[in-house]
Amino acid sequence: MEHQTIVAQTTPVGRSGVACIRLSGPKAFYLARKISDLNKKTPHRRACFSTIYDEHMNKVDDGVFVFFKSPLSYTGEDVVEISCHGNPYISERIIQATTVLGARVAEPGEYTKRAFLNGKMDLAQAESVGLLISSRSREAAEHQTKNLSGAASNRIKKMQEELVALLSCLEFEFDISEEEANLSSLSLGLLKSLKNNCLETNNLIDTFALGHAYTSGLRVVIVGxxxxxxxxxxxxxxxxxxxxxxxxxxxxxxxxxxxxxxxxxxxxxxxxxxxxxxxxxxxxxxxxxxxxxxDRSDLVxxxxxxxxxxxxxxxxxxxxxxxxxxxxxxxxxxxxxxxxxxxxxxxxxxxxxxxxxxxxxxARPYSEDILINTERQKGALKLCSSYLEKAIDNLDSTPPSLELVAADLRAAIDSLSSFLGKTTTDKILNQVFSTFCVGK
Ligand SMILES: Nc1nc2c(ncn2[C@@H]2O[C@H](COP(=O)(O)OP(=O)(O)OP(=O)(O)O)[C@@H](O)[C@H]2O)c(=O)[nH]1
Ligand SMILES: [Mg+2]
The missing domain is CATH 3.40.50.300 (P-loop containing nucleotide triphosphate hydrolases)
Incomplete structure (x- = not known):
């Protein structure tokens, strides 16, 4: 859990009808009260109108404050969203007032990173936040909205549950069963399930080509x-x-x-x-x-x-x-x-x-109703597929090496965990969130 309170403008910097500034962290409510007429009785999740002041109590603007009590907020922390007139000088003064009073300016993607770290979304969903914002077509945005609601993650979780069930069944059997007949009927069922899961994983990997095209775009060059x-x-x-x-x-x-x-x-x-x-x-x-x-075109x-x-x-x-x-x-x-x-x-x-x-x-065929769309997601699935293939080989060998199959299954399950960001290193997390812009 982060202890610093962060602040940034969540709407684009420039001139607009309304701009939104978000405070997140333990001091968010305190800071919002310091720069407004609002007090401890301010209701949560309701729009509250107030004058907005700078750190010297000079009026900056009038605006609307919404308080979100942890954990019912985007980041899972105490959050206040302040809507003011969309003018860079107004936003800057509000941000400055809160930083003088104890907040710090958020890093790129820090709100979403905190949402991820506080369990509000998994890493694949967090990636979709960034990709949704940068979507360049309606279809690309629709596809990200679907993944942000958990479509891809739920598929991965379902696969993971199936693999965990297979693993526990396998471990249970070779703990208690010495009979070959039992093991061979188990092997047959296991082999079928492993092959199905491997096929599904490979199908999902294939969706990357189209998913990536939606997010990164394609280059069509005219020559002659x-x-x-x-x-x-x-x-x-x-x-x-x-x-x-x-x-x-x-x-x-x-x-x-x-x-x-x-x-x-x-x-x-x-x-x-x-x-x-x-x-x-x-x-x-x-x-x-x-x-x-x-040389660098997708189509000529x-x-x-x-x-x-x-x-x-x-x-x-x-x-x-x-x-x-x-x-x-x-x-x-x-x-x-x-x-x-x-x-x-x-x-x-x-x-x-x-x-x-x-x-x-x-050129980007796929047979699934969801698309994966980052190299990181593809890498995790490739790893899963390779462990499932190893498990199939070990099961197919005579006699089958069930201990090795179990180890492969555990590794496959772990790679699905890394797809969801449950076992992801700080380096990868920093890589994911550094592609975001400030305020997201
Ligand atoms: N009749 C006819 N003329 C065309 C057609 N398309 C292009 N032109 C003419 O062909 C000439 C060359 O057209 P451009 O589009 O400049 O050709 P380009 O391939 O870009 O030429 P460069 O830039 O010099 O390589 C122009 O006078 C065009 O009006 C067509 O479909 N029919
Ligand atoms: Mg020309």
Whole structure:
């Protein structure tokens, strides 16, 4: 339990109708009373209007105070939330008054870290708080809300309960049963359950690819020879005039990026310089940038037009071949998987967007109703899966080494505990919460 009282603005810093400042810790009520007209009779969990003062009792603003008595608060500690007018000078004066009187400014993610340490949420839920706040699409936010309410954690807890039940059954049997018949029927049942749990763990690991795409976004890069209509295509997909287009080849030099949501996936669309051999230094730098974008992209739109070919050597990357300028001449080649568009006339663009969505999602298949979304969660599940595989091998050997199976099961259970943050080191905790911003 932390003994220091912390303070920070929980709403974005800037100008707004209302800003919220949160105090959390043993002195929260005392400090709130010191800078207001409120006294010990102030009811909890009710909005109370008061003048707000600085440390010298000069009026700063009028606002609303809500007192939350421990443990019924976000952090599990005594908390006061103060809503004032959304002006940085007002917030700063309130924060300063409380720090002069004994609070300290909260570190990034400290409220959520305290909520975790006080058992208000597990580590996977705490991670979802940060990811929910930074969600860049409705679907991404919905998915985090689901995990914040415990969807992923509950699945993990259920799996853990099953493994604990298997372990106790195993330990009970080899304590009391000497009969081989009993052990072999036990082994069969155990093997089936272990295989089911292993499959479920691997299915959950597979959901990481899509979960991670929702949280981190994807990069779709448009490449091709000069003048094939890459910038026109970029503008047409965005529905806005983001990139300069011109009939002269070599118009785009630098990479141009734009944010777009495709099928709920936050996507960065990147227009690049036309790729061709050139002696022009600036153009060459543009071509280099285009090539390095290719390397770090999740999907390439490889554009060509009636008078050009697709550029070669796009390997190891997901690719959609886009034939542009179909208004001038229909595609007459023999490749099947070509998407034909006219960027200038906005023809075929919706179907291209659908193909992009399908290609991105097909590359991230999953068969679960929840998605995991941090490397830490994936790592814990991978460890669990590897111990379950070891347990299956040890059970399958003749004669089965039941002591080893039990040890593997214990390790698998422990890795699920670390998913939930029950056995997590300070270093990992600090890593998780350092990605948050102050006030969360
Ligand atoms: N007819 C027709 N013209 C197009 C189409 N798309 C682009 N263009 C024209 O082709 C020319 C080149 O278009 P851009 O979008 O600048 O081509 P780019 O590939 O970005 O060219 P660079 O930046 O030089 O590599 C412009 O004159 C566009 O108007 C299309 O679908 N049909
Ligand atoms: Mg261009």
């Amino acid at each position: 020879e000069p003048n094939v209509g890459k910038s026109t295509l970029m503008n047409s997909i965005l529905g806005s005039n983001r990139s300069i287009t011109d009939l002269a080849a070599g118009t785009t030099r630098d990479t141009i990026t734009a944010e777009i949501i495709i099928g709920g996936l936050p996507t960065t669309l990147i227009d690049t310089a036309g790729i061709r051999p050139t002696k022009d230094r600036v153009e060459l730098a543009g071509v280099d940038r285009a090539l390095s974008e290719l 739109l490889s554009v060509f037009s009636p008078e050009t070919q697709e550029i070669e050597n796009i390997e190891d990357t997901l690719k959609i071949s886009v034939y542009n300028k179909s208004d001038i001449k229909k595609y007459s080649g023999n490749k099947h998987s070509i998407v034909s568009v006219s960027a200038l006339k906005n023809k075929g663009i919706n179907s291209l967007i659908k193909t992009i969505e399908k290609t991105l999602k097909d």
